[in-house]
Amino acid sequence: MRILVLSDLHANHTALVAALAAAKDRWDRAVCLGDIVGYGPDPNEAVSAIRKLGASTIRGNHDKAVCGLVATEDFNPAARAAVDWTRAQLSPDNLAFLRDLPQGPLETDGLVLVHGAVFDEDEYIFTPAQALESLLDSASAFTFFGHTHHQGGFSYQESRMEVLTINLPEGESSTALRLDPQRRYLLNPGSIGQPRDSDPRAAFAIADLQAATVEFWRVPYDIAGVQERMRAAGLPPALANRLTYGR
């Protein structure tokens, strides 16, 4: 079973369409690690697409904020403005879908899905020290997380941690990681809609536990077109500008 792992779409439907075109016929089931909305110009299109894919989905902090499940006082002003704008755009049906999303960790098809960390959906995992608890205590040896918008992750065996850095040069769209059955993995597919690891291309992963591989993908999309729609919608300019750099 090949599992398409999507995360942090952030209402960038153009990036999602490009990712799905690249992944066509390469997966059997889809999962989503949250933050379907926030920042981007297409909240309804992004939510509808995830619903249509039938993806097993957990909520992210932006999904929660848009539904009013958490206050936005921890959000920076641009993110808060995007939350308010998004809430006003969403159809009642799509808003209800977001509100009902389960909290991670969610076990499915041998994987554990979390938005931030295993014991805190809002925690960022950037460093090995931050990764350790989730690596050790996850219910599966194969855990996927999002939230940081950095593709890559960590693996662990007998108190030795390895940092997995993915660096796909322009012109190369994927690289395969071979899974070692002795190790535990905490992997981030990267962000579809707002990458922050200095590669502006849409990021996702395809996991195949039977074949013991995880493919990490990067796909170009029409960034300028998305930026134009963000500006036209009145979303904060900084949110549009950063898409150029993937930062």
Ligand code: ZN
């Ligand atoms: Zn996010």
